Amino acid sequence: MEQAITSEHQTCAQLVHRNLLQREEEIKALLTDPNADFTDDPALSIDTVQFTKVCLSYGGPADYLEIYHSQGTIERLVYRYSDWFDTATTSVESDSPLWDYARNIVEGLDA
Numbered sequence: 378m379e380q381a382i383t384s385e386h387q388t389c390a391q392l393v394h395r396n397l398l399q400r401e402e403e404i405k406a407l408l409t410d411p412n413a414d415f416t417d418d419p420a421l422s423i424d425t426v427q428f429t430k431v432c433l434s435y436g437g438p439a440d441y442l443e444i445y446h447s448q449g450t451i452e453r454l455v456y457r458y459s460d461w462f463d464t465a466t467t468s469v470e471s472d473s474p475l476w477d478y479a480r481n482i483v484e485g486l487d488a
Contacts, residue, residue, distance in 0.1 A: 424447075426447045427486075430444075431482060437460050440459070441456075456469050
């Protein structure tokens with residue numbers, strides 16, 4: 378793939394679909410080439426992060442914690458609040474009691 382298309386005048390939101398199409402073309406060519414090998418793979422790294430969803434309430438409204446963690450360490454914590462036909466998320470800071478709660482859950486998963 379050529380370098381990602383960027384412009385000082387266009388945002389990533391404006392460019393994402395065009396770049397996605399380019400990446401799809403590249404991967405399609407890779408997958409259909411019988412002579413391709415691992416050196417043709419465009420992946421620079423492959424990271425595995427677990428996702429744990431904790432339902433705190435359901436119905437309308439509902440709220441959840443979305444915990445992204447790897448090897449017992451929380452990478453990111455998101456609070457999701459959903460009401461009928463609407464939802465919003467916000468990042469949870471590491472000094473929040475919700476972070477401590479999520480850490481206890483992750484530690485329990487690894488036990």
